[in-house]
Amino acid sequence: MDAIPWHAGISVVVLTYNRRDTLCWTLRHLQGLPERPRIAVVDNGSTDGTAAMVRDVFPQVVCLRSDTNLGAAGRNLGAQWAAQVAGTPYVAFCDDDCWWQPGSLARACALLDAYPAVASLTARILVGASGKEDPTSTLMSRSPLPSADLPGRAILGFMAGATAFRAEAFLAAGGYDERFFIGGEETVLAWKLAAHGWRMVYAPELVVHHHPSPLRDSRARRALLARNAVWAAWLHLPATMAIGDTVRAMPSLAMHLGVAGWRELAHGMQWVLRERAVVGDHVVAALRLTRRQR
Known part of the structure; x- marks a missing residue:
């Protein structure tokens, strides 16, 4: 025991x-x-x-x-x-x-x-x-x-x-x-x-x-952050917010995403749009409030 x-x-x-x-x-x-x-x-x-x-x-x-x-x-x-x-x-x-x-x-x-x-x-x-x-x-x-x-x-x-x-x-x-x-x-x-x-x-x-480890790939992480922001937005946010999030992610995508990454982003949009389910108004309102602060 x-x-x-x-x-x-x-x-x-x-x-x-x-x-x-x-x-x-x-x-x-x-x-x-x-x-x-x-x-x-x-x-x-x-x-x-x-x-x-x-x-x-x-x-x-x-x-x-x-x-x-x-x-x-x-x-x-x-x-x-x-x-x-x-x-x-x-x-x-x-x-x-x-x-x-x-x-x-x-x-x-x-x-x-x-x-x-x-x-x-x-x-x-x-x-x-x-x-x-x-x-x-x-x-x-x-x-x-x-x-x-x-x-x-x-x-x-x-x-x-x-x-x-x-x-x-x-x-x-x-x-x-x-x-x-x-x-x-x-x-x-x-x-x-x-x-x-x-x-x-x-x-x-x-x-x-x-105590951050030096063993990290910052460029790859930034690319994934931008890609995931686009996927998350189109998966759960109203279209106007999703468009805005996509536009804001574009500079980072252009800087850090290679050809394979763009292909993965586009391919992923298929399941994202297929499973799209917009969150309730109370979640959207809370998100708008936090974004105004930033």
Whole structure:
């Protein structure tokens, strides 16, 4: 029988791909948390020995290995594990180059227990050794959305690698769509949650530390962000807003998307338009309000 007093309320899921050494550092931080959460690593088909490292160095960490790189959708495997195997109602996500501050997971559980209409709590992100606040955290703290009776500012989105979820809400909304791969993948899931009446909250009393890995392809990420913005807009927004989002994405598309990328964008529009389902007026109104702020 497992003698470790695992925290019964929340599990931590870490998404990784070919960043074994960075992941090792992150897991040491997570295993030292006073909450003693169950931890799972979703290995997106790494080829650098990540799975073997987890098995040999962190035998108490579950490794959920995918044969292929699922991108952000790999987190779906982690959410299913948390709900169905670990048996925790809440799941906290982080990437392989960030970790939750001691005490934040316990506080997240208390807030989710106290606010049953809240699906997600996004933590304040502190970057690097200096602990400078991430600009997105600053923006979320100024959200103009009505926030009465919530444990923080209401937001229409979240940061995928710094958010604790109610597992049932995450899974019922379908999690992340594999076709978006990565880059702005939170957008569609956030709109779906809002459409189903769930609230999303920025809770700065929760903290995640982010030490960005140098192993990242910024150009590819910018291309995916622009492509995904167009797909998301035509999938769920009114035509006038979708046209505007497409126009705004064009400079980035022109700069970062190669021939293959343009072909993929056009091909993807087929399933986007086939599955197009415009979100409700309350979601559109909230989105307009947040965009006016920006």
